[in-house]
Amino acid sequence: MGRAPWPLAVPAVVAVAFLMLPLAGLLLRAPWRDLPRLLVESQALDALRISLTTASVATVISLVLGVPLAWVLARAHFRGRSLLRALVTVPLVLPPVVGGVALLFALGRRGFIGQYLDQWFGITLPFTTAGVVVAETLVAMPFLIVTVEGALRSASLGLEEAAATFGSRPFTTFRRVTVPLIGPSLLAGSVLCWARALGEFGATIAFAGNLPGVTQTMSLAVYQALENDSAAAVALSLVLLVVSIGVLALLRDRWLHPGATL
Amino acid sequence: MTAHAGEGLRADVVVERGDFRLEARVTVDPGQVLAVLGPNGAGKTTLLRTLAGLGALTDGTITVGQDTWDDARAGTFVPAVDRAVGLVFQDYRLFPHLSVLDNVAFAARARGAGRGRARREAAGWLARMDLDQVARCRPGELSGGQGQRVALARALASDPRILLLDEPLAALDARTRLEIRGELRRHLPAFAGPSILVTHDPLEAMVLADRLFVLESGRIVQEGTPSAVARRPATDYVARLVGLNLYPGTLTNRTTGRVDLDAGGSLYAAGVGQVPDDDTATLDAVTGTSMLVVLAPSAIVVHTHQPDAGSPRNKWTGVVAGLEMLTDRVRVAVDGRPSALVDITPAAVADLCLVPGQAVWLSAKATEVIAYPGRPAGSVGATWTATVNPWS
Secondary structure (H helix, E strand, C coil): CCCHHHHHHHEEEEEEEHHCCCCCCHHHHCCCCCCHHHHHHHHHHHHHHHHHHHHHHHHHHHHHHHHHHHHHHCCCCCCCHHHHHHCHHHHHHCCHHHHHHHHHHCCCCCCCCCHHHHHHHCCCCCCCCCHHHHHHHHHHHHHHHHHHHHHHHHHHHHHHHHHCCCCCCCCHHHHHHHHCHHHHHHHHHHHHHHHHHCCCCHHHHCCCCCCCCCCCCCHHHHHHHHHHHHHHHHHHHHHHHHHHHHHHHHHHHCCCCCCCCC | CCCCCCCCCEEEEEECCCCEEEEEEEECCCCCCCCCCCCCCCHHHHHHHHHCCCCCEEEEEECCCEEEEEEECCCCCCCCHHHCEEEEECCCCCCCCCHHHHHHHHHHHHHHHHHHHHHHHHHHHHEEEEEEEECCCHHEEEEEEEHHHHHHHHHHCCCCCCEEEEECCCCCCCHHHHHHHHHHHHHHHHCCCCCCECCCCCHHHHHHEEEEEECCCCEEEECCCCCHHHCCCCHHHHHHHHHCCCEEEEEEEECCCCCEECCCCCCCCCCCCCCCCCCCCCCCCCCCCEEEECCHHHCCCEEECCCCCCCEEEEEEEEEEEEEECCCCEEEEEEEECEEEECCCCHHHHHHHCHHHCEEEEEEEEHHHEECCCCCCCHHHHHHHHCCCCCC
């Protein structure tokens, strides 16, 4: 490694400052002494519990539905596969709040699916904790799908072929060979999905609203606190920061290494 | 494992992919090892994949024992997973996330055996193949030779009905190759079912196989025992592999044994149609019969002047095209009618002052010239009528 030439070094330093200074500001402004009181008053524990639960459930749903879809996109041959792949990744680039509005029109009480959910099963999703999960899953699942599909594409078909010659049925091969082979990417995709769900804001507020104790996640709580009590917003943000750094530590080896598959 | 002893393999294989067409009729008896020898792109791997069920036939049938695995016209196709084929891949394809023991236990586990039983059986195979000390290793920690042995153990442990080996020694260095060839020599005869070994190394075929097929451009151009194929190559490819000069020609005089060669020149062969070491030597060679003539490079003598009359019956002129140092001798390529590869000692090269472009005389005793009726079928004819010249 030589010294970086200045046209690269200077912007790099600016980038570091840009990324780090806001966090430093957060730490400097942190009302350390009042922290426990602020967190209790702002119902931070409720929000944190809702955030962690909904993000985790959204990740599990994404795994259960998204991994098979990733497999289909990577391995199955059918017409319109490219189109399907494009459609699946739309939520990846869609502004989340648009996703939330779309959910409202699909699954809301008057939505074209939601009205039947309501009439036939008595299920209403908007403004419920389940609605938070739905909104988060919509936004986060594509991250998992894209990560896992990429891993499946680069994983060797040869090993699956070898497994078949030894009498391993396709689903057994998937469990015993494919999943272990893409294990690191599966973990990276799950963490990415979980982090995305944890930070979700737009779709959640549009579809599930901001009801403390029901649909108010940490992100929503921070937003609300910022309007009334900026100290509380800082306190809540610190909690999210700690959680994010925890995720970062988990990812350190698997994902942040150069050359690791996304 | 002798569960499937007594089952033979009969395959009538036609596979078409784009412009490529593979056409091969293969029968292998139980316990027999068939080597399929051929250059890259000849269709060897396609043949194995079709037998393994990783690809379907365009036409033809594959049967093992009483079971039909593939019948293109009847629409029968048994997929790989139901065939019980022990396939040793060229690149081994060991599962990197499993220990050697679990790799070998994989087939039993996949077919529903409990972990304990599968592992016990696998451990038995590893012990038999002297691999117990690497049982706990991951494939990534193995040497190439160990990887190949584990792949073989895994294939044998899967209790296959047929055993298929795709270039088992290709990825190994020379020393390891020797060692693994010995291993295969020990373990292949113990397998009771039919085995097919694909290779482009004639030595591998000689050492390991009972029977040899030569596959070129999707067709079987020659079959026989390895030694018979080596002594009487039907194509230029095999002749080069075993280091012989090969000339197609026509017998023009049954009495003198004169064969006029397609590429020009003629050679006299003693005892036309009687090939030494061959039990089917009573061949109907009459004047006009198409013949193949082989001449070992070591049986040709190089002279700088015309040899005396009364010496060998075959004498002709040529021009030195090139010299190549082999381990203990020099191989001289001579352009002439016919062109020939000649092996001589380095001392002789110095004595004769041989340099490229030099005019020389060649001679060979008629008793060294082996002629036999033969001409491989159809399309490949064009490739082997060319004279042997490794520098061309």
